Amino acid sequence: MKLSDFDFDLPEGLIATRPARPRTAARLLVADDAGLHDLRVSDLPGLLRAGDMLVLNNTRVIPARLNGTRRRATPQGEAVAKVEVTLLEPAATGWRALARPLRKLRVGEVIRFGEQLAGTVVLMTETDLVLAFDSSGADFEAALAQVGAMPLPPYIAAQRAPDEQDRDDYQTVFARHAGAVAAPTASLHFDAALLDAIRAKGVGMTEVTLHVGAGTFLPVKVDDVASHRMHAEWGEVTPEAAAAINAARAAGGRIIPVGTTALRLIESAATPDGTLAPFRGTTDIFIYPGYRFRATDGLMTNFHLPKSTLLMLVSALMGPERIRQIYDHAVVNNYRFFSYGDASLLLP
Incomplete structure (x- = not known):
């Protein structure tokens, strides 16, 4: 076949x-x-x-689609950049996730998703990364509900953004x-x-x-x-x-x-x-x-x-x-x- x-x-x-x-x-x-x-x-x-x-x-x-920011010191001061993250599955040390732009991230870097949630990059591969979040269990689920969006399939997300409905x-x-x-x-x-x-x-x-x-x-x-x-x-x-x-x-x-x-x-x-x-x-x-x-x-x-x-x-x-x-x-x-x-x- x-x-x-x-x-x-x-x-x-x-x-x-x-x-x-x-x-x-x-x-x-x-x-x-x-x-x-x-x-x-x-x-x-x-x-x-x-x-x-x-x-x-x-x-x-879970509302697995997250918009966050990373901050990095530069000779000119502090640079702030946006990061889009989609959680994939739990991993031994956090959550495996897709990120965009992936290649600009570094192990040890912190991505903050609003005031409720932050994740540290603990592993990088060619295609994805692992984030260790600053909360777990019910606290993590509550924070995710506040800052995450539903992970609509690519063929829907390409036509419109997820919303509250x-x-x-x-x-x-x-x-x-x-x-x-x-x-x-x-x-x-x-x-x-x-x-x-x-x-x-x-x-x-x-x-x-x-x-x-x-x-x-x-x-x-x-x-x-x-x-x-x-x-x-x-x-x-x-x-x-x-x-x-x-x-x-x-x-x-x-x-x-x-x-x-x-x-x-x-x-x-x-x-x-x-x-x-x-x-x-x-x-x-x-x-x-x-x-x-x-x-x-x-x-x-x-x-x-x-x-x-x-x-x-x-x-x-x-x-x-x-x-x-x-x-x-x-x-x-x-x-x-x-x-x-x-x-x-x-x-x-």
């Missing part, structure tokens, strides 16, 4: 820069044995069966555990009323945690897809979540992750016979056509970037030719794409 096998033409006007309102008004393209069906996310309860199990990712996105829009209603720097976007379509309607249908729901990293947006740079190496992300499937999923499967229910992040995590935790074991740690699982799914019977997900690992994942689930048909239908019918876009329900 070549990278070009996962390319398609997408009109720029179909890239969503704001979500549908209300959340459940987003369109939902359902692909099942009967064909393709143009519905709304609000129709989801009627598409599920009593005994099915939805798997939700309860990670919380994104603090709500780019967060799921069941976000609990802070640590993601990108949202599990299929879950952004849910609100409390939809969750209640799903429960009333007799559908189970359980939560797992995968802290989505910025690597989810990294382009695939190799032509031979099989040689690509995935970024690692931290996740957890609790014993309670594993037991709930296993019980639903044993009773004949379908296991349907909401989002590729939840899918990647339960596939990482699954044994060859599909039984889920508790899991806590990092996963770099790469799912592309030819992969044998262990625990997944369907998937609710948004529409993904051309040549992306996420497009490869849905191609593995549905088959490359079927995905091309689904995406052609979505483009012709003006579905909205990517993080703030519409959704699909894929039932192979």
Whole structure:
């Protein structure tokens, strides 16, 4: 398989820069044995069966985009320069981060983000750095909430800056555990009323945690897809979540992750016979056509970037030719794409 096998033409006007309102008004393209069906996310309860199990990712996105300043003594006095920082993931001595301009920074230099937060550069590489902040735990989260902005995906950030509305829009209603720097976007379509309607249908729901990293947006740079190496992300499937999923499967229910992040995590935790074991740690699982799914019977997900690992994942689930048909239908019918876009329900 070549990278070009996962390319398609997408009109720029179909890239969503704001979500549908209300959340459940987003369109939902359902692909099942009967064909393709143009519905709304609000129709989801009627598409599920009593005994099915939805798997939700309860990670919380942190406001990881920071604007700071550094001060440096010069022969003429003191020079002040702006620094843009995007946090990526926790590191042993702080947070790994992108910075601009990276090459002008030095180890030991302090970057101040307003009055609430400061970070010291403790490590530099060719591509990023590690910052040790002057607070931790709840104090760090509180300071970050004051000075940070939501880390919108590059294709949105290129068109507009994040604002206060994104603090709500780019967060799921069941976000609990802070640590993601990108949202599990299929879950952004849910609100409390939809969750209640799903429960009333007799559908189970359980939560797992995968802290989505910025690597989810990294382009695939190799032509031979099989040689690509995935970024690692931290996740957890609790014993309670594993037991709930296993019980639903044993009773004949379908296991349907909401989002590729939840899918990647339960596939990482699954044994060859599909039984889920508790899991806590990092996963770099790469799912592309030819992969044998262990625990997944369907998937609710948004529409993904051309040549992306996420497009490869849905191609593995549905088959490359079927995905091309689904995406052609979505483009012709003006579905909205990517993080703030519409959704699909894929039932192979």
